[in-house]
Amino acid sequence: MTDIRAELREYLLGWFGQYLPANPLLWYDILVLCWLAIFAIILHLIIRNSAKHFLKGRFSERIVQPDAKTPADLAFKLAKHISFVIQGAVVVIQARLWIPEGSSFLHIIEMVTDQWIILFSLLSLFSLLDIFQVISDRRAVRAHFPIRGLLQTIKLIASVLTGILAVSLLMNKSPLILLSGLGALSAVMLLVFKDAILGLVAGIQLSANNMLAVGDWLEMPKYGADGDVIDIALTTVKVRNWDKTITTIPTYALISDSFKNWRGMSESGGRRIKRSIHLEMNSVRFLNEQELTELRKANLLTKYIDTTISSISAENASKDMSCLLNGRRLTNVGTFRHYLIELLKQHPKIHQNMTLMVRQLEPTNKGLPIEIYTFTNTTVWAEYEGIQADIFDHILAILPVFYLKAHESPTGNDVRSLSIGKL
Known part of the structure; x- marks a missing residue:
């Protein structure tokens, strides 16, 4: 040749x-x-x-x-x-x-x-x-494994090895000689690639424990993040907040700090309603016969009132009912609670296979809280807010029917009316 x-x-x-x-x-x-x-x-x-x-x-x-x-x-x-x-x-x-x-x-x-x-x-x-x-x-179904972080790790390792190989060819030396010399620089390398190493470890832990995936709703107040995860990279996680801003979180922070993942709510098919209405304390009282007759006309209360009145009448038959302290009586707030339970049970947008209750909380200086605790059958945010608003619109509108009033702190109009009354 x-x-x-x-x-x-x-x-x-x-x-x-x-x-x-x-x-x-x-x-x-x-x-x-x-x-x-x-x-x-x-x-x-x-x-x-x-x-x-x-x-x-x-x-x-x-x-x-x-x-x-x-x-x-x-x-x-x-x-x-x-x-x-x-x-x-x-x-x-x-x-x-x-x-x-x-x-x-x-x-x-x-x-x-x-x-x-x-x-x-x-x-x-x-x-x-x-x-x-x-x-x-x-892919239609995203894998929980953060593949972007893995691919970035491969790129980083390949870049380092390629750089060593390029220098060894220029020096006409074996790459093993350069690799053996890196032992003295290991502390510097760890410092330079600290974020990458921590991000890789965090990505593996997030994947192994199925803690986070692209598309999850993440809430992390410490970093001002509240929205959908759009990217899980080697060193950062990007979250698109509901106001369309982008928050970048260090990947390792998801392991060292706590965060809330709403994926369970999305997968369950129901979103919780947990809101209270505060009733004015002096509006709570017993219902008389005429008031019960009017409330019995409500389809959601007919069975409850008939059954309860029958039970109360049998129990109070031998008692002097002229004294309010004797026997049992129906209260407007108790009847109101049962009406709300029946309303939620028949509501087409309420999830009937999840927790459903109306409970009375401890009274405070803000009145008597009646809390609605239930789940909608949709997780879409706009639909959820509409359902919740419709329910409480209805509750506020029917309070006078039960002879109840919503508690409000005194306003300027209240003080003015009181002053005029004293004059």
Whole structure:
């Protein structure tokens, strides 16, 4: 092979030597360099057009630009990077064919092409990982494993190893020599890549414990986050808040600090209503016969009043009912609570298989709290708020029917009325 290469070189020098000025060897090197450049450009165009034609028939998306984030564009970018790798390999082979061994010119070409091949091999790996990321993001059911963080870790490790390999080729030393020297720099490396290491560990723990996934509703007041998780990366988690702002949280903070994940609510199919209405204390009293007769007309109260009155009458038959302290009587607030229970049981938007109750809380200076504790059969925020508002609109409107009043703190109008009354 060496003899053939030398004979070919001497033949070209003899053929072109008569047309070249002094120092024909220099002009020979320039001629070889031009040939290598032209051959590499033609090869690149052939590979690029072939890849574009092939991918156009395999993907439904149109190839728009290399920076786009569709599988077709990323595949085209991968093909382009691979073509650059092939170009570097072909240039080395061509250079070794036309340039004698041991020459400085050949050494320079080999050194440049080696770095070229390493660089575009790394970029090819990045493009391949980006394709995996886009395919994962387009899946109908997202995996709980934070694949973006894993892919970023692979990119980081590949970049470090590629840098070591590139330096070792420039120094003409074994990569193991550089790796052995990194032991003394381990403390510095840990400090530089602290966030990446903590993020990787946190991502593995989040995945192993199924604590967080893209699309979950996350609430973390410490960082002002309250919205949907849109991205779980190696070092950060992005949350789109309900006001459309973006909050960035360190991934390791999700392990070291507490947060609320509303995924359980979304998967259960019901969202809790837990709200109280405060009644004025002096409006609570017993109901008389006439008032019970009027309330009995309500479909939701007929059965309750008839059953309860029958039971109370049997129990109070031997008691002196002229004294309010004797026997049992129906109160307006107790009847009101049972009405609310029946109302919620028949409400089409209330989840009947989850907790449903109306309870009386401890009285305070703000009145007597009557709390609604139930679940809607939808988790859509707008629908949930509409259902809750409709229920409490109705409750506030029917309070006078039960001879009850909602508690309100004194206002300026109350003070003015009191002053006028004293005058």
